[in-house]
Amino acid sequence: MQKPARILTFKCKQCGKSVQVFLQKVSACSHIQPYQGLCSCGALYRHATGNPEAVHSFLSSEDNDWVHSH
Ligand SMILES: [Zn+2]
Numbered sequence: 001m002q003k004p005a006r007i008l009t010f011k012c013k014q015c016g017k018s019v020q021v022f023l024q025k026v027s028a029c030s031h032i033q034p035y036q037g038l039c040s041c042g043a044l045y046r047h048a049t050g051n052p053e054a055v056h057s058f059l060s061s062e063d064n065d066w067v068h069s070h
Contacts (some may be wrong), residue, residue, distance in 0.1 A: 004033040012039040019045045034058045
């Protein structure tokens with residue numbers, strides 16, 4: 001399996017500037033590679049790859065301390 005990149009860059013949905021998102025640590029779980037970053041405008045940007053259900057759960061979560069649980 002390919003190692004995920006640690007930093008990705010996306011365009012902010014709010015202001016259109018580029019925002020860097022960082023790979024989040026997930027405890028002993030390979031279901032998902034969640035990325036999260038804060039734009040300079042203050043908007044939180046999330047991106048994730050992996051298990052569709054886990055990705056959906058992550059992206060739809062309002063919780064800043066999102067934790068994947070089985
Ligand atoms: Zn922004």
